[in-house]
Amino acid sequence: MRGQNALADLLTQLCPMHLILDEEGVIRDVGPTLQKLRPDAPMQGRLFLDVFDLTRPRSVTRFSNLLAEPGVKLNVVFRDTPYTALKGQLVVTPDGVVVALSFGISLLEAVRDYALTSADFAATDLAIELLYLVEAKSAAMEASRQLNQRLQAARISAEEQAFTDTLTGLKNRRAMDHVLARKSGVGLYYSVMHIDLDFFKQVNDTLGHAAGDYVLQQVARVLVEETRSEDAVARVGGDEFVVVFDNLTDRPRLRRIAQRLIQRLEQPMQFRGRPCAISASIGIAPSVEQPDCAPAELLRRADLALYAAKRAGRATLRFFDPHGSAAEVETAPTARMGPAPSGGEMRGR
Amino acid sequence: MHGLVNGAIQSFVINTYGRKRWTHVTEAAGLGFCEFEAMLTYDDALTEAVLDALCAELCRARDEVLEDLGTYLVSHPAVEALRRLLRFGGETYVEFLLSLDDLPDRARLAVSDLHLPALELREQGAGRYELCCGPGLPGFGSVMMGILRAMADDYGALVMLDHDGNRDGVEVIVITLIEVAFAKGRVFDLGARAG
Secondary structure (H helix, E strand, C coil): CHHHHHHHHHHHHHCCCEEEECCCCEEEEECHHHHHCCCCCCCCCCEHHHHEEEEECCCCCCHHHHHCCCCCEEEEEECCCCCCEEEEEEEEECCEEEEEEECHHHHHHHHHHHCCCHHHCCCCCCHHHHHHHHHHHHHHHHHHHHHHHHHHHHHHHHHHHCCECCCCCCECHHHHHHHHHCCCCCCCCEEEEEEEEECHHHHHHHHCHHHHHHHHHHHHHHHHHCCCCCCEEEECCCCEEEEEEECCCCHHHHHHHHHHHHHHHHCCEEECCEEECCEEEEEEEEHHHCCCCCHHHHHHHHHHHHHHHHHCCCCEEEECCCCCCCCCEEECHHHHHCCHHHHHHHHHC | CEHHHHHHHHHHHHHHHCHHHHHHHHHHCCCCCCCCCCCCECCHHHHHHHHHHHHHHHCCCHHHHHHHHHHHHHHCHHHHHHHHHHHCCCCCHHHHHHHHHHHHHHHHHHCCCCCCCCEEEEEEECCEEEEEECCCCCCHHHHHHHHHHHHHHHHCCEEEEEEEEEECCEEEEEEEEEECCCCCCCCCCCCCCCC
């Protein structure tokens, strides 16, 4: 008995969540912190397996089986609420069966559920350090999360405000709208050219998006080279481009520019050694031919002309014709050796 | 300087003197922005410029302002998380003092690139302690004065503090503990995480 008292005193200091059991599994001594978890239900005198449900080792159903495995690691759960999980170790000594318990990962809930203080833990227990670390890390995480949120918001607003198409470096649709908005004065001389690539989908589908992106970049380069610095060149959709020609409404000149564009875009491009053949359909609407026409309307008319060009066969250009049917269709001189066959060839691969 | 340090100064100025004065300070310091990010690192010169501008704005000496900053960090509800982290240092004010040696390591455990100056507490007997604040963060000793004072209130202890000047870049604070349980102090609930 003296031995058991000395053992209990020692464990109370070093392991305030201990139990001392007799060989029948009856609880003879309870550590103060462990008893604090069930302040109204003294554990002394009760069976260990009545208070706790053994979750590991699973195979054990009777207390006597545990004694056969000295030093065994235990996972237990209280049989009543709160169902706090504890981990522990069982050691058989001459003065009784000692079960040393600790919270493990359930510590966070336990300090909240049982209003524990640092005095409830042994001086060597890392519980307080763990709690500190969880709080400190949570605070640091929260600061990082806020930073990420602000960066994300800044990124979205920057993208919304951007005027540049990141793939091609051309203006984007938003920038084009701004350019056109400045043309809303009456009697300004300018033209809107709407360009839509032909056979681009085949390039994308057969050679992949990287090839498609490469083609779009080459198209952008051609558009910039074939226009003047005062003209605005924009990519307004997947393979759609708009050029606004400043102070230029002369049909023959616009026609020459459009023909040259089609011609140059039909020149074979190579992506990683494989040919990407495309062409373009073009619709043109000069401002002087439609007096009092708002920029948005002019853009719509260029779009109608483009639609007519597409319908008339690819690699063609068309001016907007207010009288509809008598639209002027022009086929670029090189269109007869257009890329349709090579497009078919690519599909064959 | 770590954004957490800059952010602490910003939070102190805004919650003590108002956002308008903080905006003045950032303009006078030529920051070009008025929100420090806690998790970014800034040029040390920016922190210096902010502190200079702040002292000019308040017409007060730097050590006084920094001590107020230390008090703010422990006592203001906006930074309750920090007070809680400090209270993990121990059950009593003396335990807290003894835990200060670990403070820079604890800080680094939470935020790996936050480097605080070394702290060393020397027990002189009869309730007298000397806290040596190592070099690396000029004015840190003054901030610690404020923290020690506010933490004494937090634990309900009665102490006298003296800044004993600068010895080779090491700031020394003399702490005289007059009464451990002078007042009730504030409650520290381990399980109540500060939001």
